[in-house]
Amino acid sequence: MTTILEQGNISIHTENIFPIIKKWLYSDHEIFLRELISNAVDAIQKLRMVSHSGEYSGDLGDPLIEIKIDKDAKTLSVSDNGIGMTADEVKKYINQVAFSSAEEFVEKYKASSDQQIIGHFGLGFYSSFMVAKHVRIDTLSYKDGAQPVRWDCDGSTEFQLSESDRTTRGTTITLTLQDEEEEYLETARIQQLVRKYCDFMPVPIYLDGEQINRQKAPWKESPSSLTKDDYLEFYRYLYPFQEDPLLWVHLNTDYPFVVNGILYFPKLRPDVDVTKGQIKLFCNQVFVSDNCEEVIPRFLMPLRGVIDSSDIPLNVSRSFLQNDRTVRRIADYIAKKVGDRLKELYRDDREAYIRSWQDLGTFVKFGSMNDDKFKKQVEDILIFRTTYQEPPAEKPAVEVQTAEGDVWESGAAAPSNTVDGKTYTTLKDYLERVKERHENRVFYCNDESGQATYVELHKSQGLEVLFLDSFIDSHFVSFLEREYPEVRFSRVDSELDDTLIDKDQANDIIDPTTNKTRSEQIKELFEKALNKPKLTIRTEALKSDNAEAAPPAMVLLPESLRRLQEMTALLQQQEMAFPEEHILLVNTAHPLVQNLLSRSQGTILQPDGSAASDDLSTLLCQHIYDLALMSQKGFDAEGMKAFVERSNQVLTRLTR
Numbered sequence: 001m002t003t004i005l006e007q008g009n010i011s012i013h014t015e016n017i018f019p020i021i022k023k024w025l026y027s028d029h030e031i032f033l034r035e036l037i038s039n040a041v042d043a044i045q046k047l048r049m050v051s052h053s054g055e056y057s058g059d060l061g062d063p064l065i066e067i068k069i070d071k072d073a074k075t076l077s078v079s080d081n082g083i084g085m086t087a088d089e090v091k092k093y094i095n096q097v098a099f100s101s102a103e104e105f106v107e108k109y110k111a112s113s114d115q116q117i118i119g120h121f122g123l124g125f126y127s128s129f130m131v132a133k134h135v136r137i138d139t140l141s142y143k144d145g146a147q148p149v150r151w152d153c154d155g156s157t158e159f160q161l162s163e164s165d166r167t168t169r170g171t172t173i174t175l176t177l178q179d180e181e182e183e184y185l186e187t188a189r190i191q192q193l194v195r196k197y198c199d200f201m202p203v204p205i206y207l208d209g210e211q212i213n214r215q216k217a218p219w220k221e222s223p224s225s226l227t228k229d230d231y232l233e234f235y236r237y238l239y240p241f242q243e244d245p246l247l248w249v250h251l252n253t254d255y256p257f258v259v260n261g262i263l264y265f266p267k268l269r270p271d272v273d274v275t276k277g278q279i280k281l282f283c284n285q286v287f288v289s290d291n292c293e294e295v296i297p298r299f300l301m302p303l304r305g306v307i308d309s310s311d312i313p314l315n316v317s318r319s320f321l322q323n324d325r326t327v328r329r330i331a332d333y334i335a336k337k338v339g340d341r342l343k344e345l346y347r348d349d350r351e352a353y354i355r356s357w358q359d360l361g362t363f364v365k366f367g368s369m370n371d372d373k374f375k376k377q378v379e380d381i382l383i384f385r386t387t388y389q390e391p392p393a394e395k396p397a398v399e400v401q402t403a404e405g406d407v408w409e410s411g412a413a414a415p416s417n418t419v420d421g422k423t424y425t426t427l428k429d430y431l432e433r434v435k436e437r438h439e440n441r442v443f444y445c446n447d448e449s450g451q452a453t454y455v456e457l458h459k460s461q462g463l464e465v466l467f468l469d470s471f472i473d474s475h476f477v478s479f480l481e482r483e484y485p486e487v488r489f490s491r492v493d494s495e496l497d498d499t500l501i502d503k504d505q506a507n508d509i510i511d512p513t514t515n516k517t518r519s520e521q522i523k524e525l526f527e528k529a530l531n532k533p534k535l536t537i538r539t540e541a542l543k544s545d546n547a548e549a550a551p552p553a554m555v556l557l558p559e560s561l562r563r564l565q566e567m568t569a570l571l572q573q574q575e576m577a578f579p580e581e582h583i584l585l586v587n588t589a590h591p592l593v594q595n596l597l598s599r600s601q602g603t604i605l606q607p608d609g610s611a612a613s614d615d616l617s618t619l620l621c622q623h624i625y626d627l628a629l630m631s632q633k634g635f636d637a638e639g640m641k642a643f644v645e646r647s648n649q650v651l652t653r654l655t656r
């Protein structure tokens with residue numbers, strides 16, 4: 001027969017706390033298990049501490065937490081071999097501490113308007129009443145001569161304290177589950193919960209005689225003790241069936257706040273929603289939340305991995321968290337570490353940096369636009385693919401004898417910026433190289449195949465073009481122009497630099513019969529043939545070593561006009577329609593254009609007064625225009641039909 005030691009009322013002010021907890025945390029009942037296991041881990045660690053301090057000299061045994069399910073009795077129990085509690089401690093910690101903090105929690109929860117408290121952390125022992133109709137504690141303290149005690153409570157404010165038959169040190173919490181909570185009698189459900197919340201807790205957790213948690217938390221280990229494979233293995237464990245990450249950053253600091261963690265840069269796939277955070281937030285190895293958007297800077301959202309910090313206040317609303325000073329400083333710290341890691345890679349392994357740039361670049365650009373400090377940190381390692389060709393590498397690592405004559409230094413060659421035939425440059429280096437020819441002006445291309453003709457023309461004249469072709473680049477160009485107001489970005493097809501035009505050629509050859517220059521005649525010819533009032537036709541002789549290699553005509557879209565159109569399209573959430581106002585630059589130096597002119601001049605009048613070749617000249621002008629337009633915009637069905645029909649017509653006429 002059990003001796004009842006005490007029967008009493010738990011002193012709380014909020015009338016019947018449990019229905020309130022239950023109601024508010026309706027969707028998150030499962031966290032009771034995390035709370036019970038956390039308490040068990042704490043109890044084991046406290047025992048270690050008293051043992052260290054010499055207060056306890058008994059055998060610690062192997063630390064162990066055991067979960068037991070009894071389907072018949074509808075009970076679930078969590079046992080530990082930790083510090084245990086005496087009767088007085090049960091009264092103090094369970095009846096008072098646990099319940100007063102329960103009350104506090106409920107008050108806070110009621111007051112918070114967004115009702116989103118991070119992971120409902122710190123709910124504590126009493127959260128077991130969310131799922132249990134009866135809770136029993138059997139505990140035996142480590143203290144000499146301690147008596148085992150049992151505490152029983154049925155969810156009302158009354159409890160009973162009695163003698164327990166427990167013989168070993170530690171505590172067992174036994175929940176008799178409510179009828180609607182019987183899912184927690186399923187082994188698979190418990191395994192899933194332990195894996196979710198308690199996987200990395202530092203004590204083995206057993207269920208049916210088997211350890212079900214991983215126990216080791218790599219982020220708590222020193223970076224020097226981990227190999228590349230350890231990091232990769234951990235990533236694969238956290239994000240199974242995903243491609244391996246590009247690189248990682250191991251965070252560990254104790255001062256002025258505690259932050260541990262490993263952050264990975266994943267490959268950015270179009271199907272991955274980068275705005276949805278995938279970093280897991282832990283507190284002392286206990287899983288808290290799958291998203292910590294308030295804790296890490298927005299631009300770091302694409303990263304994955306783990307952040308563990310006991311300095312992030314958790315029992316607070318998300319909006320509070322966002323404005324918390326320590327949280328802001330932690331966010332800054334993380335951003336700085338990420339920047340440092342990128343700089344390190346740029347410095348130590350340029351090739352890997354370049355290979356990862358496709359993915360890293362978007363991230364770095366996004367970060368620069370969002371965070372000024374980050375921008376300053378990474379501006380020197382922000383690179384662009386370029387048409388520039390690096391001179392062949394100098395002999396690597398030349399050994400040089402110093403002035404003292406006895407020390408040998410190795411003068412390592414600068415790392416190559418070319419990988420797989422593609423060369424990269426910083427903006428600074430680009431501007432330095434082009435200073436003489438076009439100071440502070442950047443030529444760029446954002447569609448390599450579409451703008452190939454233009455790029456080729458620039459290249460053939462020794463003008464360097466940058467490729468700004470990732471989806472973020474149109475914003476990034478505007479951003480760079482705001483940051484460096486003296487620098488101007490022109491897309492290769494927006495206007496032609498004077499250096500590409502041969503000013504001396506052809507313009508002034510006057511036709512004695514019409515008194516017009518050749519350019520004027522060509523212009524007229526095209527105006528008549530195309531008959532598009534909004535189109536501006538410009539005639540220039542393009543410079544090139546081989547007149548046939550340069551295009552006969554090009555369509556130009558002035559930079560400011562194009563950007564305005566892009567912006568309007570963006571606001572209206574439509575694709576940009578190709579503007580009717582654009583420029584057709586006809587290359588008077590091209591043999592095709594020259595032939596066209598002589599052909600229309602050599603017209604033989606037909607008996608009816610029309611010119612036989614007129615028709616063909618018109619077709620050819622239209623064709624030249626279409627070819628130039630083709631690189632700017634695709635044809636729609638009708639345009640394509642007309643183009644094919646005309647091609648056939650032209651070919652037929654030419655073969656007559």
Ligand SMILES: Nc1ncnc2c1ncn2[C@@H]1O[C@H](COP(=O)(O)OP(=O)(O)OP(=O)(O)O)[C@@H](O)[C@H]1O
Pocket residue numbers: 035039040043080082083084085093094097098099101121122123124125126171
């Ligand atoms: N398994 C256990 N072994 C020993 N003591 C325990 C155990 N579980 C609970 N306690 C005692 O009961 C107290 C109250 O527990 P409760 O979970 O409500 O709050 P907490 O653990 O102090 O804080 P938190 O709100 O972060 O969980 C604990 O501080 C601890 O002293």
